[in-house]
Amino acid sequence: MNFEYFISRRIRSKKGDSFSRPIIKVSIAGISLGLTVMLISVAILQGFQKQVRDKVAGFGAHIQVTAFDSNNSFEPSPIYLQDVSIEEIADIPGVAGVHPFCLKAGIIKTEQEIHGVVLKGVESSYDWSFFSEKLVSGQLPDLSTDEPSGDVLISSRIARLLGFAPGDDLRMYFIIDNTARGRKFRISGIYDTGLGEFDEMYVFGDSRHIQRLNQWDSAVVSGVEIKLDRFSDIEKITDQIYNTVSYKLNTQTIKQLYPQIFDWIEIQDINVLIILVLMALVSGITVISTLLILILEHTRDIGLLKALGAETGSIRKIFIYATGYIAGYGLLWGNAAALGLIFLQQKTGFIPLPEDSYFVSSVPVTIGLPEILIINLATLAVCLLMMLIPSLVIRFIVPVKALRFE
Template sequence: MNFELFVSRRLISEKDFKSSISAPIIKIATAAISVGVIMMLIAFGTGLGLQEKIRDKIAAFNGHIQIESFSSRSQQVNQNSIPKNQEFYPAFSEVENVEHIQAVATKYGIIRTETDFEGILVKGVGEDYRWDYFEEYLVKGKLPDVKKENSTEILLSQSVVNKLALQLNDQVVVYFLAEDASSRPRLIAFTLVGIYNSGFKEFDDQFLIADLQQIQRINKWDADQIGNFEVFVSDFDDLEITTREVYQYIDSFLNASSIIEQYPTIFEWLKMFDMNIALIIGIMILVAGINMITALLVLILERTQMIGILKALGASDWSIRKVFLYNASYIILRGLFWGNLIGLGILFAQKYLKLIPLNPQTYYVTEAPISIQLYYIIGVNLGTLILCLLMLILPSVIISKITPIKAMQFE
């Protein structure tokens, strides 16, 4: 059997480190490791969860990449049309990261009721529209059926519905400005069949989801004319690279832009969470490491006579250092166990019970979102174990300064 591991096990089992000197120090070190792991897991879980949730919400309304005519960005009211018949549609197989592509169109309008009115952006969608996100945000009613001819069913946000005092199945009259200022506005009477609430007020107050055919009809477009394409990717981390690849495969009169380019302020704000996570990790590992160094030094000083006896019997300094590093590993692993148990328990409780609410006006979400990923759980545990042990190697050099003669002197 490994000599160092054997001695370390005997020390660990000896009254479970319950000596009068080292017991409280060891408990503090274990607690420091546990608290550090809890804080790091929560930082990763909430930070990544918030980033993913906000990205998903922006993508729900815009896709990850938008393909449109160059002139559409400069249009304030009317969107220029582009041909729906493209080589990359309906399957953008030329770019590997592209997961889905859909044809849409938007047009500004005004919802008018007997007592109030509200400006709105009507987004027309077709049979290829990806409803995954809105199924999650749906709070009342159903999703619009856009498969039938000139469907008048619409989806409207809870915030707009509350402002205008609307109910499910109410008739919603939307006025559209004509391109010719001298012409009278055109109107369409829609039927409210679904109410959604994404928690992203900036978009909830803006979007009304309707049938693409209605936008084509109001703009006097052909069935082959649309406003833009929305592209979804499978790996968001490669979005900027994918956007460039998409741009290379589309016609010269079309432009491709990612949601990072369209909403730079939001994504710059999200990057700050990476800095916060890194700062928390650094502080927690430093605190845990200092506590472990203290615990190791106390263990060494408490076992000075044992070190002297081992040296007298021929044990090398490195061999004795390994004994105490094994002891420190036991303390770290015990701290990791409790840290993971409590930390993951908190994350799962928030993920499924939604105990901690957030202000949607500040964070764009109604509760703290959680992302539980195996890679950061493993990284936190391995990183804490390795870095703490590396920090302990240097303090363990004190063992080489202990001489057998002085160490074995009994008072």
């Protein structure tokens, strides 16, 4: 029989007037709360980063190929598709889609209002999966017609500002050689992504309209977007694409195009790291306090065991087993509480957020098994290390004095 484990069970299950019993419950609750906070913090961070990354990439894909001399205006210099090697890029492992696009700054005018926008022209093969999820009314533009399609997709912000609804006509004006030229479109649908900076700006339509306005042929575009299967491959694939396209073209990631958004996202990593460190320390200090109380309450028992010949290492094991039980139960309840709340938030979104400030309407949460295991193992490791500190007190307990201890 493992007598250390047997005695530790008696210690932690001791009933009656035991002073340590409520302390054990408080300790379990403290470790549980700390783990819950850590798991939820990581889930919110990962969920938030994924949501914002996916939304920004939905507008501009993960990688863009444009002319080297393009400035930061909304009308980049044109490029020729033969310089891009679309087929070769599409064959790169990890590339989900390659789509040419055209950009043209314009003004939407109604009888009462005017609003500056950017018309983003795409081809019939464009991947609309992102906008199909964000569609709030109407339908996606039909670009499969022989002639340039008049369908456009606008945001709910523009629709509210200018009083548009699906099916309405929309007149947009463009400046060509210092002359205003108008084009009439039909609003096929309205989308809402929650990214105010983008929603107020972009209107999606047929790239052939922009090519005609700029007097380009079908082989001339503003740039080429590349969508990837995994965001984590963005740096590696960007280098591959850069070595594939013509020397006259530049390859930029979505992080380089919108650094202010991604820098803001990365700042959140520091906040969560601070929370993780603080919660781990709280759990460790809780374990130290509980173990010291257990040792203090059972000082006479320790003296008796030493008098009977028990080694100091064996006595230390008794209390390490006891606090290991506390840590284990704390982790169990912490996982149950955290994963339950994460699942509930994923399904119901019961915790809302102001979308104008955070780009999402409710707190986004996502966490994988590796993160759960790492946080649990790290918390357990901290608790085990903290156990060793107060357990060293046992070696200084003298049996004669301990047996007289009250």
